[in-house]
Amino acid sequence: MKTDTDAQKIEELLSRGVEIIYPSSESLKKKLVKGSRLKLYCGYDPSSPRLHIGHMITLRKLAQFQKLGHEVIMLIGDFTGMIGDPTDKTAARKKLTREEVESNARNYKKMAAKVLDFEGKNPAKIMYNSQWSDKLTFVDIIELASNFTVQQMIIRDMFQERLKEKKPIFLHEFLYPLAQAYDSVAMNVDLEVGGKDQLFNMLCGRDLMKVLKNKEKFVLGMKLLTGPEGKKMGKTEGNAVNMDDDPKDMYGKIMSWPDESIIPGFDLCTNVPEEDVRKIEKDIKDNKTNPRDAKAMLAKKIVEICHGEKEAKEAEEEFESVFKENSLPSEIPEVPIKEKEMDILDLLVEAKLVSSKAEAKRMIVQKGVKIGGKVEEDWKAKIEIKKGLLVQVGKRKFVKIS
Numbered sequence: 206m207k208t209d210t211d212a213q214k215i216e217e218l219l220s221r222g223v224e225i226i227y228p229s230s231e232s233l234k235k236k237l238v239k240g241s242r243l244k245l246y247c248g249y250d251p252s253s254p255r256l257h258i259g260h261m262i263t264l265r266k267l268a269q270f271q272k273l274g275h276e277v278i279m280l281i282g283d284f285t286g287m288i289g290d291p292t293d294k295t296a297a298r299k300k301l302t303r304e305e306v307e308s309n310a311r312n313y314k315k316m317a318a319k320v321l322d323f324e325g326k327n328p329a330k331i332m333y334n335s336q337w338s339d340k341l342t343f344v345d346i347i348e349l350a351s352n353f354t355v356q357q358m359i360i361r362d363m364f365q366e367r368l369k370e371k372k373p374i375f376l377h378e379f380l381y382p383l384a385q386a387y388d389s390v391a392m393n394v395d396l397e398v399g400g401k402d403q404l405f406n407m408l409c410g411r412d413l414m415k416v417l418k419n420k421e422k423f424v425l426g427m428k429l430l431t432g433p434e435g436k437k438m439g440k441t442e443g444n445a446v447n448m449d450d451d452p453k454d455m456y457g458k459i460m461s462w463p464d465e466s467i468i469p470g471f472d473l474c475t476n477v478p479e480e481d482v483r484k485i486e487k488d489i490k491d492n493k494t495n496p497r498d499a500k501a502m503l504a505k506k507i508v509e510i511c512h513g514e515k516e517a518k519e520a521e522e523e524f525e526s527v528f529k530e531n532s533l534p535s536e537i538p539e540v541p542i543k544e545k546e547m548d549i550l551d552l553l554v555e556a557k558l559v560s561s562k563a564e565a566k567r568m569i570v571q572k573g574v575k576i577g578g579k580v581e582e583d584w585k586a587k588i589e590i591k592k593g594l595l596v597q598v599g600k601r602k603f604v605k606i607s
Contacts, residue, residue, distance in 0.1 A: 208274035220401040224401040227424040246278035247398035250286035251309035257445040276331040282339035292376040337391040386410040401426040456520035457601040459504035464496040475506040539607040558598040
């Protein structure tokens with residue numbers, strides 16, 4: 206298949222949202238301009254049943270390559286997912302069973318199809334790394350492991366932190382980068398795409414390709430969408446925006462992002478042209494555009510990608526109605542409660558408005574809880590349960606008692 210060698214498209218491909226390219230951006234650009242058709246992939250471990258915005262960032266980069274005619278693989282880590290990637294983790298991940306990872310990955314294609322094209326003349330492929338990793342013998346693993354040193358692994362930041370805190374580092378965690386590295390060899394790829402936090406693992410694959418295939422593997426590290434403290438937004442930080450979130454909920458979550466995330470959000474998560482993003486950035490800096498308005502545009506664009514224009518418009522209208530005009534949402538879920546009276550902490554957890562009593566207490570102390578339209582400030586309060594009682598947490602979580 207012939208690839209598109211348009212210089213402007215290639216320039217945007219290698220710059221937008223990109224943190225770093227190994228061995229260099231220039232060497233990869235030469236390949237692309239020459240018309241070489243690359244085989245590339247990004248891996249997604251099914252540690253959760255839902256893909257989120259962070260995954261969408263790498264999927265979008267794969268989609269850019271796909272549109273230029275390159276062979277794109279979405280790799281499901283049903284083998285590596287059982288090990289658990291230790292990157293940035295202060296404790297060992299819980300090991301998952303094959304049944305758990307298969308269950309988690311069940312809807313990954315459906316969510317990824319919002320961004321990648323799995324049909325047409327150049328369809329993206331889905332592969333599973335258990336196809337080759339399950340077949341490795343202990344002899345094979347020893348041979349592969351001989352290409353890396355303990356010093357290479359243990360020098361990583363999260364392992365050094367654990368050593369200082371006298372927390373355990375398990376041997377299987379050292380094998381995760383090895384298993385990911387072998388994916389590149391098994392698929393014989395030319396390029397791997399991932400978040401910049403995955404650089405160590407991706408470079409291990411680059412090293413292994415040189416040794417076992419005598420082949421140059423390019424590595425493209427994407428920028429991360431981070432919060433005010435520089436931490437990656439996602440499941441761990443509790444601020445993940447899932448690709449299958451309800452459109453209205455997704456819109457509201459994005460509107461709660463800090464202003465610092467607006468421009469990175471446009472760059473990483475939308476199709477808004479580069480020159481338009483730079484103009485929005487300048488207008489915010491020059492006080493010509495209210496950050497809230499820019500964020501509303503960002504929220505709508507992301508919801509459009511994941512759900513469509515109609516749903517994005519409805520989500521925008523709902524948000525404006527609820528938060529600007531202080532009216533109630535058009536649809537409020539009902540929760541059946543049998544008790545006649547409940548501790549407020551238990552009520553908020555039972556109604557699934559919070560994930561824990563600790564979160565419930567924090568929201569009450571911050572005056573973020575309303576019972577029957579009135580702010581409740583006593584976290585020890587007992588609530589009389591009545592049919593139709595409206596319970597609200599924060600600005601966008603409502604339930605009615607049935």
